[in-house]
Structures are given as structure tokens and as C-alpha cells.
Amino acid sequence: MRPEFDPELTRLPQLAEARAAWQRQLLLPLAFTGGLASLGIEFAAARLLAPFFGQSLFIWGTLIGLILIYLTIGYYAGGRLADRRPDPTLLFRLTAAAALWTAAIPIASRPILSVAQTGFAQISVGLVLGSLISVIVLFAVPVVLLGMVSPFVIRLRIRHLETAGNAAGAVYALSTLGSILGTFVPVFWLIPTFGTRWTIFILAFLLGVISAAGLYHAGAGRLYLLIPLAIAALGLLSGGAIRAAAYGIRVYETESAYNYIQVIRTGTETQLLLDEGTAVHSIYDPTTLYTHGYWDDVLLAPDFGSGRVPGRVALVGLAGGTVARQFTAIDGPIPIDGVELDPKIVDVGRRYFDMTEPNLHVTVADGRYWMASQAGRYDVILIDAYRQPYIPFYLTTREFFESAKAHLAPDGVLAINVGRTPTDHRLVDALSGTLNAVFPRVFVIDSSQRFTNSVIYATASPTTVDGFRARAQAETNPKLQPIVAEALAAGNVRQVPPNGIVFTDDLAPVERLIDQIILSYIRTSR
Structure with missing residues (x-):
């Protein structure tokens, strides 16, 4: 009797060889996609944190340092695992x-970041730091x-x-090359166009597609095709606000490149908040001209100079145009050049x-570049340019x-x-000291209302x-008189002498100084 052979058994080696060949073809595209996703995730992480923790040098330094630590662990673990189990299916x-974990980040991070917002409101350093970590x-x-990908792929490709x-x-x-694209594509296209959360989902989806392709040919049928579909579903179901309003009613929110x-x-008041929202950048109230904030005090600048209505004004850090609107309402249609880095803020204004x-006249540009190349x-x-809570150094x-x-x-005024905090004037001292190195006279008015x-x-x-007091008290413009009265009564108007502090382009530790002020305020407020 002749033995019978199952024809399917003869096909198994052929199928296994075809699957292995297909997976080998996907190894280099996987390395490319892994590089793209790892750098894209880094930039998306910074943007995800910005509405709650800002974009300071220290946030960036912490984030980049930890990403490098994570990649180092991945490189080491990936090399060891690849030597023990050089299996492309495992990779x-x-x-x-x-891919699935990346897609979960925008959803899982929401409740944690909400806790961070509560920590800011309660001045709880534990909640804030815990949320950040x-x-x-x-x-x-x-x-x-993703750090495991490159050493694993190298091991599998070495014959x-x-x-x-x-x-x-x-x-x-x-x-x-993937990392290069992971730097430019999210920054210049994905984040400004689709936002941070969708950028993360897109990166996860790309990684899920190539992973599913490799696993599909590993004999798992159509099950692995659900990976990119699950990621797309998570993206579609993750709508809603980026961040709830800490107070008042949220009218609008968006992300820009900045x-x-x-x-x-x-x-009756509309306010502009940026990033973590701990400061108000512009105010508009159709029922009153006055803000009872520093915007009002800026209007007193001419009394430190010529005492006349200014012939031309420049506002570096225009934001929503509060000061421009006040100058126009009080002094008439004087020419005003407003400089704002973020075009979306101009649109919001x-x-x-x-x-x-x-x-x-609005110019979208960096303030220092504009000053050097276009200013009249x-x-x-x-100068009112903040990337809250920091002034660009x-x-x-x-x-x-x-x-x-x-x-x-010749008799112009730079304001x-x-x-600051109610008791900590270190940043005021640092900038007034630096200004004293350039100008013969420097004055300060505190806005404390x-x-x-x-x-x-x-x-x-x-x-x-x-x-200044004599000019201010002699003010005949009825729209300025309330501002004068408030400044003279509560502004502690004073001239400040040189104090030995001079910030330069080479050394201007403004972010460290502001962080020290914030931490000191938190300690004394608990």
C-alpha cells in the first residue's frame, strides 16, 4: 500500500519561507517608521505638557533627557532580546x-493633567510634580x-x-532619516494642522499599520489588522476640549505652532490665556476702557518722557491688542506698530x-528680529512678550x-x-538693573489692583x-485721570538705581530666576 501525503503539509515550508521573506522586506521600513515615531512622540509630548506646565527650558531639558534615557534602555534591551530570540514576529x-500604547497616551493623560490643573489652583507642588512625572x-x-527596533532589525538583517x-x-x-522627518513633519505640518492629540494618533496609526502588515503574514489571519483600526477608533472617540477653563466660560481654544x-x-470681560493659563495676556470689556492692571499703567509712559501725546507707538508682544485699543481710545488714531510672533493670536485678537x-499696523514676527530689521x-x-511664565531671554x-x-x-520711553509676586521683586530688580546699564533713568510703577x-x-x-507726579496730576485728559489717580495712590512710583545686575546675550538666566520665584511663592503660600 502506498502512503498518502497531505498536500497541505508540503505547502507549510513554502508558506513559512514566504512569510519570512515578507517580514525581511518590512524590516527597513519598520526602522524608518520607528525613527519617525520616536522623534515625533518627543515633540508631541512637549506640546501635550505645554497647556499645563509651559514650554520652559527646564521642561524641554527634562523631556529630552528622559527620552534619551528611554532610548538607551531600549537599545540595550533590544540587542539582548534579539540575540536570544531573533524572531521577526516578536519584533x-x-x-x-x-503603537497601541502611544494611541492610549492622549486619553490616559487627560485625567492626570486635570489633576495638575487642580494642583496649580491649590498651589500644591505635590500634585503638580506628581502629574508631570x-x-x-x-x-x-x-x-x-521603539528604541529596541534598530538593534533588533540589525540582528535580523545580518546574514x-x-x-x-x-x-x-x-x-x-x-x-x-525617519527621525529627521519625525522632527520636521510634526512641527511644521501635523501639530499646526491637526493638533497634538491627532499627531500622536497619526504616528501610532503609521506604526500600527506596518506592525499589522508584518504580523498578518505571520499567520494570524485578519486579527492583527484590527490594530490600526483600533487606533483610528480611539482617535475618533477622543474628541472634546484640550483643557477645561479654570474659571469663567471657555469661548474658544486652539493650538498654534507656538x-x-x-x-x-x-x-462682561473676555480674557486671553496661553499655555498653562496662569496669566492673562489680554483683556477686552466692551463696558469699560480700564483693566485695572498693568495695561493701564503703560499709558502713563509719555509722562516719563516728553509729557506729550505720543506721535508713534510700538507694541512688542501685541497679543489681543489691549494696549493698542486703549492708546487709540485715549489719544486718538496715533500710528501704532504691533508685533506678534503667533499669527493665530492675531486672528484671535x-x-x-x-x-x-x-x-x-500688525506685523507677525519675532520681536527682536523686528526691532533689528523693521522698527522705525x-x-x-x-515690551510685553511672554511665553508664560517666562520672558524670552x-x-x-x-x-x-x-x-x-x-x-x-530723544525723550522717548521704553516700557x-x-x-512678580506680592513680595518677590527679583525679576523687576534684574530687568531694572539691566536697563540702568543702557538708560540714564529707570522708574517702576507696581500694578497691585x-x-x-x-x-x-x-x-x-x-x-x-x-x-512725573507733577505732569500726571496736571493731566487734563479725563480718560487718563482715573489711571493717574490709581497709579499715584497705589503704584509706589519710584526711581531705581543700578544694582549690579546686567543680563547679556551670553548670560541671561531669566528662566532659572522665574522658577526660583515660583517655587518660593509656592513654599510661602502653603
């Missing part, structure tokens, strides 16, 4: 897990898994020792803050103030809005505190 399962740890799993260098070089080249932007309404003055000559220049230095001085009329800010005025005009 594709690892990247599938990374928790969110960053969320990124550990996918980044470690002969003589071609090991070529195999490793091809993997590193494609992985690095900021998380939120517009809220409280009573026009849409929600009535920033429609025909005498306002002004009677008043206001290059707008706090002697070199920048020298550039601004060159664009002032700077400076944040609603917000803890100070306005520093620097001028070459031969002004004194008594001279």
Missing part, C-alpha cells in the same frame, strides 16, 4: 504594543519599545559577518478682542535694550511689563519722580 509584536512616565513604554557593516549602516541611515490658546469669558483699529522711531515702545538683555533705545525719540505686575520705564529724558 512586530513589540512595535504593535508600542506621571505623564512623562506614560511616554516611557512606547519610546523604550554573514562580512556584510554586518552594510546591514547596520542601512538600518541607522533609514532610522535617522502656543496653546484659550479664550474665556467671565462676566481680531475675532474676540475687537482688535480692529485702523491705525494699528517711536515715542513709546512697550533675548528680550531681557543689554544688547536688546540698546537696540530698542536706538529706535526711541516693560514684568511679572488685580494682578501682581510691575511696569518698568526707561528713558534718556531728564525726568524725576516729582516731575
Whole structure:
């Protein structure tokens, strides 16, 4: 009797060989996608944290350092695992897990970041730091898994020792190319176009697609095709606000290339909040001209200079145009140049803050570049450029103030809005000290009615505190008189002498100083 053979058994080696060949073809694309996803996740992580923790040098430093630690762990673990189990199916399962975990980050991070917002409201350093650490740890799993890809792919591609260098070089080249695209594509296209959460979902989806393709041909049928479908479903079901309003009613929110932007309404007042929302950047109230904040005090700048209505004004850090609207309402349609880095903030100002003055010329540019290349000559220049809670360091230095001085009329005034706490004036001292290195006279008015800010005025005009008071008290414009009365009564108007502090382009530790002020405030407020 002749033995019978099952024809299916003869096909198994052929199928296994075909699957192995298919998986080998996907190894280099997987290395490319892994590099793209790892860098894209890093930028998305920074943007995810920004509405709650800001975008300071220290947040970026912490994030980049931890991402590198995660990748280091992944490189080491991936190399060891690949030597023990050089199985491409295992590799594709690892990247599938990374894709699913990445897709879960926007959803899992929401309740944690809400706790962070509560921590800010309660001035609880434990809640804030705990939330920050928790969110960053969320990124550990996918980044470690993605770090395992390159050594694993190298191990699988090495057939002969003589071609090991070529195999490793091809993997590193494609992985690095993916990382390059992972830097540019999210920053210049995905995040500004689709937002942070959808950027994370898109990266997870791409990683899920290639993982599912590798596993589909590993004999698991159509089950693995559910991976990218599950990621797409998570993206579609994860709608809703980026961040709830801490107070008032949220009217609008969006993300730009520079900021998380939120517009809220409280009573008759509309306010502009950026990033973590701990400060108000613009105010619009159709029922009153006055803000009872530093914006009002800026309007007193001419009294430290010529004492006349300014002929031309520059506002570096226009935001929603509060000061432009006030200058126009009080002094008439004087030419005003407004400089704002973020075009979406300009759109928000026009849409929600009535920033429609025909005498306002808006330029979308970096303030320092604009000052050096486009600025004219002004009677008043206001510097009010914050990436909350920080002032860009290059707008706090002697070199920048020298550039601004060159664009002032002989009796012009440079005014700077400076944040502080009720008892800590260290940032005011640092900037007034730096201004004293450029201008012969520097003055300060504290705004203490609603917000803890100070306005520093620097001028070459031969002004004194008594001279300012005399001009202010003689003010005949009825719209300015309430501001004068408030400043003279509660503003602690004073001239500040040099104090030995001078920030330069080479050394301007403004972020460290502000962090020290914040931590000191938290400690004394508990």
C-alpha cells in the first residue's frame, strides 16, 4: 500500500519561507517608521505638557533627557532580546504594543493633567510634580519599545559577518532619516494642522499599520489588522476640549505652532490665556476702557518722557491688542506698530478682542528680529512678550535694550511689563538693573489692583519722580485721570538705581530666576 501525503503539509515550508521573506522586506521600513515615531512622540509630548506646565527650558531639558534615557534602555534591551530570540514576529509584536500604547497616551493623560490643573489652583507642588512625572512616565513604554527596533532589525538583517557593516549602516541611515522627518513633519505640518492629540494618533496609526502588515503574514489571519483600526477608533472617540477653563466660560481654544490658546469669558470681560493659563495676556470689556492692571499703567509712559501725546507707538508682544485699543481710545488714531510672533493670536485678537483699529499696523514676527530689521522711531515702545511664565531671554538683555533705545525719540520711553509676586521683586530688580546699564533713568510703577505686575520705564529724558507726579496730576485728559489717580495712590512710583545686575546675550538666566520665584511663592503660600 502506498502512503498518502497531505498536500497541505508540503505547502507549510513554502508558506513559512514566504512569510519570512515578507517580514525581511518590512524590516527597513519598520526602522524608518520607528525613527519617525520616536522623534515625533518627543515633540508631541512637549506640546501635550505645554497647556499645563509651559514650554520652559527646564521642561524641554527634562523631556529630552528622559527620552534619551528611554532610548538607551531600549537599545540595550533590544540587542539582548534579539540575540536570544531573533524572531521577526516578536519584533512586530513589540512595535504593535508600542503603537497601541502611544494611541492610549492622549486619553490616559487627560485625567492626570486635570489633576495638575487642580494642583496649580491649590498651589500644591505635590500634585503638580506628581502629574508631570506621571505623564512623562506614560511616554516611557512606547519610546523604550521603539528604541529596541534598530538593534533588533540589525540582528535580523545580518546574514554573514562580512556584510554586518552594510546591514547596520542601512538600518541607522533609514532610522535617522525617519527621525529627521519625525522632527520636521510634526512641527511644521501635523501639530499646526491637526493638533497634538491627532499627531500622536497619526504616528501610532503609521506604526500600527506596518506592525499589522508584518504580523498578518505571520499567520494570524485578519486579527492583527484590527490594530490600526483600533487606533483610528480611539482617535475618533477622543474628541472634546484640550483643557477645561479654570474659571469663567471657555469661548474658544486652539493650538498654534507656538502656543496653546484659550479664550474665556467671565462676566462682561473676555480674557486671553496661553499655555498653562496662569496669566492673562489680554483683556477686552466692551463696558469699560480700564483693566485695572498693568495695561493701564503703560499709558502713563509719555509722562516719563516728553509729557506729550505720543506721535508713534510700538507694541512688542501685541497679543489681543489691549494696549493698542486703549492708546487709540485715549489719544486718538496715533500710528501704532504691533508685533506678534503667533499669527493665530492675531486672528484671535481680531475675532474676540475687537482688535480692529485702523491705525494699528500688525506685523507677525519675532520681536527682536523686528526691532533689528523693521522698527522705525517711536515715542513709546512697550515690551510685553511672554511665553508664560517666562520672558524670552533675548528680550531681557543689554544688547536688546540698546537696540530698542536706538529706535526711541530723544525723550522717548521704553516700557516693560514684568511679572512678580506680592513680595518677590527679583525679576523687576534684574530687568531694572539691566536697563540702568543702557538708560540714564529707570522708574517702576507696581500694578497691585488685580494682578501682581510691575511696569518698568526707561528713558534718556531728564525726568524725576516729582516731575512725573507733577505732569500726571496736571493731566487734563479725563480718560487718563482715573489711571493717574490709581497709579499715584497705589503704584509706589519710584526711581531705581543700578544694582549690579546686567543680563547679556551670553548670560541671561531669566528662566532659572522665574522658577526660583515660583517655587518660593509656592513654599510661602502653603
